[in-house]
Amino acid sequence: MTSLAKRESRSPYAVIMGALLFVVALTFIFPFYWIITGSVKSTEELNAVVPVWLPAQVTGEHYERLFVEPALRWLLNSVLMSVLSMALVCAVASMAGYVLAKKRFPGRTAIFSLLVGAMALPKQVILIPLVRMMNTMGLYDTLWSVILPSVGWPFGIFLMKQFAEGIPGEMMEAARIDGAGEVRTFTSIVMPMIKPAFGALAIFTFISVWNDYTMQLVMLASRANLSISLGIATLQAEYSTNYGLLMAGATLGSVPIVLIFIFFQNTFTQGIALGAVKG
Amino acid sequence: MSTLSRDDRLFARSRALQRQQTKVSYLFLLPALLFFFAFVIFPMGMGIYTSFFNYTMGSFDFIGFGNYAELMRDATFGRSVVNTLIIVVASVPLVGVFSLWVATLIYKMPVFSRSFYRGVFYLPVVMGSVPVVVVWKWVFNKYYGILNWLLKGLGVINTSINWLGDARYAIWCVLAILFTTSIGQPIVLYVASLGNVDHSQIEASEVDGASKWQTFLHVKWPSLLPTTLYVLVITTINSFQCFALIQLLTRGGPNGSTSTVMYYLYDTAFKLYRYGYANAMGVILAILIALFSALQFRIMRTDD
Known part of the structure; x- marks a missing residue:
């Protein structure tokens, strides 16, 4: 640190800004805190005129009520949807991203432009036709109706292409001289090289499918097939002021995904930063 | 041979x-x-194609630009467009400025603090719309909400306000929540690109006696332009598509005061089953988004 930087960091301006940032950060944490503490407060505490910051006694009654609903089934549905999308997106996007980055073939530029162009369009324009399609295919109200469209979205291909461009051409040349076929080259040279991209894309897909409330809302209908988000939303419509129940549901819906995010934060943030740096 | x-x-x-x-x-x-x-x-093509049809549960008749003509006369649609534009115009600059402010404060911090702040501002995105809205709906509640208690305690208001039930306030509540769920990604992007700014140039300008603001304007800002453009475009797209928050928070009410194009589209398709009419709205929404994005590209280019 230079003396200049030291002096700067102590200036009143910097102190005020730092304090301000901290206060703003607290308001961003507050909803999460309010959900978790709210899920274990007694009903009197939840409806108290003066807010209760910490429950005097932790109660499990709202969770007991929550599990009268198929809440664990909803959670399982969300996990299944997110994991299957994640696996499919990674497989499909890595293959496509690799050839778009490393191979030269007729139609390459046209295909890539089409993929990028589609990403700029609002997803919701395709919502209604998608629902009709899923109906025709007999997939409406199944987890596949949420999974399949998420695999069609080209963001992953884009991210994988960015990473794959960094693979040195000599490595692939060497593999070819050693007699490796295209599939072997891909699995033994390309895949290890783009490992960080797999991590980023996997978490990105997991979180975005888990939280894609709009898609879940239009695709899933019967109570046993809901996702955890949609399940809580349904409970909110039915019991709008039973805050204990709603907070218990919100805890169940948000804590797992927040833990996953905290655990993989660096992989995730590097991934979205890289995806944005368009080549 | x-x-x-x-x-x-x-x-x-x-x-x-x-x-x-x-x-x-x-x-x-x-x-x-x-x-x-x-x-x-394929669904995109179908969406455009069926927007020229009177397409409902029972009928499928070609009506040319009939749906579009009806949209032009539809007062609820007009109001939804206005609300959508209010949301876009209010949120995009705010998100841009605020995320840049946070990023400039945290990008030089030690790894732990930087990750902490980046994570905190990403939290509402990760938690997902439903938990976020469920808790905010409680915060905004007239009788049980902490917001009225807080504002009364601070002496800002005397009587409790029905935040979500009052047409004057509801859209600002939507905007506040939208804001908390929109700044996570821009901050990550800005922190990454501030980390890439050439440090020797910053030091050189500081040695030359440039103020912090001058350094920012002449050294950092030019290299942040591509990121800024990207941030503005994605925030615009997200704001235009604002739907989940509204469906969960106000259902477009009270009296259509928080209805957006996306919400009206959903209502038309999944409550009234007028698919063709809803698809025409989708096409108009896509055109609006394309226009705004193109405009931002133009402005950012001439700034160069």
Whole structure:
């Protein structure tokens, strides 16, 4: 640190800004805190005129009520949807991203432009036709109706292409001289090289499918097939002021995904930063 | 075969190799393209095509621009467009400025603090719309909400306000929540690109006696332009598509005061089953988004 930087960091301006940032950060944490503490407060505490910051006694009654609903089934549905999308997106996007980055073939530029162009369009324009399609295919109200469209979205291909461009051409040349076929080259040279991209894309897909409330809302209908988000939303419509129940549901819906995010934060943030740096 | 010269044979071989490469490339692309055409391009085409039809549960009749003409006269649609534009115009600059402010404060911090703040501002995105809205709906509640208690305690208001039930306030509540769920990604992007700014240039300008603001304006800002453009475009797209928050928080009410194009589209399609009419709204929404994005590209380019 230079003396200049030291002096700067102590200036009143910097102190005020730092304090301000901290206060703003607290308001961003507050909803999460309010959900978790709210899920274990007694009903009197939840409806108290003066807010209760910490429950005097932790109660499990709202969770007991929550599990009268198929809440664990909803959670399982969300996990299944997110994991299957994640696996499919990674497989499909890595293959496509690799050839778009490393191979030269007729139609390459046209295909890539089409993929990028589609990403700029609002997803919701395709919502209604998608629902009709899923109906025709007999997939409406199944987890596949949420999974399949998420695999069609080209963001992953884009991210994988960015990473794959960094693979040195000599490595692939060497593999070819050693007699490796295209599939072997891909699995033994390309895949290890783009490992960080797999991590980023996997978490990105997991979180975005888990939280894609709009898609879940239009695709899933019967109570046993809901996702955890949609399940809580349904409970909110039915019991709008039973805050204990709603907070218990919100805890169940948000804590797992927040833990996953905290655990993989660096992989995730590097991934979205890289995806944005368009080549 | 024997009549071919050596060059011809080499040429034929390289052509065969190229054909083989093309075949391999398309095989690798095949799964991605299948999904892309089936679940993006095809429904997109269907959406545009059926917007020219009177398409409901029971009918499918070609009516040309009939749906579009009806949209122009539809007062609820007009109001939804206005609300959507209010949301876009209010949120985009705010998100841009605020995320840049946070990023400039945290990008030089030690790894732990930086990750902490980046994570905190990403938290509402990760938690997902439903938990976020469920808790905010409680905060905004007239009788049980902490907001009225807080504002009364601070002496800002005297009587409790029905935040979500009052047309004057509801859209600002939507905007506040939208804001908390919109700044996570821009902050990550800004922190990454501030980390890439050439440090020798910053030091040089500081040695030359430039103020912090001058350094920012002349050294950092130019290299942040591409990121800024990207941030503005994605925030615009997200704000235009604001739907989940509204469906969960106000259902477009009170009296249509928080209805957006996306919400009205959903209502028309899934409550009234007027698919063609809803698809026409989708097409208009796409055009609006394209126009705004193009405008931002133009402005940012001339700034250069």
